[in-house]
Amino acid sequence: MIETNQEKPxxxxxxxxxxxxxxxxxxxxxxxxxxxxxxxxEYTVPYETISEETGINVExxxxxxxxxxxxxxxxxxxxxxxALETAFHLEVSQxxxxxxxxxxxxxxxxxxACEWKDLHLIHDEIDQLPAxxxxxxxxxxxxxxxxxxxxxxxxxxxxxxxxxYGLQMEVTGVKASRLKExxxxxxxYCSIEEYEMWVAGETEPNRELEQSCSE
Numbered sequence: 001m002i003e004t005n006q007e008k009p010x011x012x013x014x015x016x017x018x019x020x021x022x023x024x025x026x027x028x029x030x031x032x033x034x035x036x037x038x039x040x041x042e043y044t045v046p047y048e049t050i051s052e053e054t055g056i057n058v059e060x061x062x063x064x065x066x067x068x069x070x071x072x073x074x075x076x077x078x079x080x081x082x083a084l085e086t087a088f089h090l091e092v093s094q095x096x097x098x099x100x101x102x103x104x105x106x107x108x109x110x111x112x113a114c115e116w117k118d119l120h121l122i123h124d125e126i127d128q129l130p131a132x133x134x135x136x137x138x139x140x141x142x143x144x145x146x147x148x149x150x151x152x153x154x155x156x157x158x159x160x161x162x163x164x165y166g167l168q169m170e171v172t173g174v175k176a177s178r179l180k181e182x183x184x185x186x187x188x189y190c191s192i193e194e195y196e197m198w199v200a201g202e203t204e205p206n207r208e209l210e211q212s213c214s215e
Contacts, residue, residue: 024067027058028072030053035090044090046086048086056068059086072088076093107154116133117134119169120167122163128176131182139200140201142199145198145199156172
């Protein structure tokens with residue numbers, strides 16, 4: 001066999017195909033995001049709605065419908081998927097659904113525009129006495145205090161209710177021990193240096209117990 005130096009012809013790259021793949025991926029992402037944001041475990045999205053919102057016609061194009069269906073099957077957010085005659089029926093996995101619900105909860109720091117008095121912080125998983133805070137608002141902490149106690153401010157608030165201790169706020173996403181430390185710090189049970197660095201205002205720390213809150 002005689003070898004030649006001629007290069008084998010390469011297959012052309014189709015820009016239209018690349019654009020179609022991107023549009024299909026965007027369509028699938030839109031379906032997933034819409035289902036997750038609905039907060040529902042089961043979600044049905046009509047083909048007509050998909051076409052209107054994404055520009056991808058899945059209603060009258062079997063090839064496109066099959067492609068979107070196969071791509072959705074690869075998404076870990078879904079535990080079940082069924083292509084009905086006029087719609088996709090999706091079931092969001094329990095783990096993913098719980099994660100979305102938690103992400104949609106407000107942060108404690110986002111609620112400090114209100115001035116909270118005699119507030120009792122309750123951990124959602126650990127059974128312990130509530131962390132009582134006499135007063136808490138946007139002006140309670142200094143910038144250093146916000147940085148040092150960022151995990152408290154970033155805690156997610158699950159519910160606020162009148163309980164056996166009074167006004168109770170159930171939070172998640174933070175260590176239960178930190179709630180207690182935060183309560184003690186605001187009550188002045190920390191060193192003078194820490195208190196002046198973290199707490200705004202003229203309130204004096206509790207001098208009877210000047211132990212470090214960071215220990």
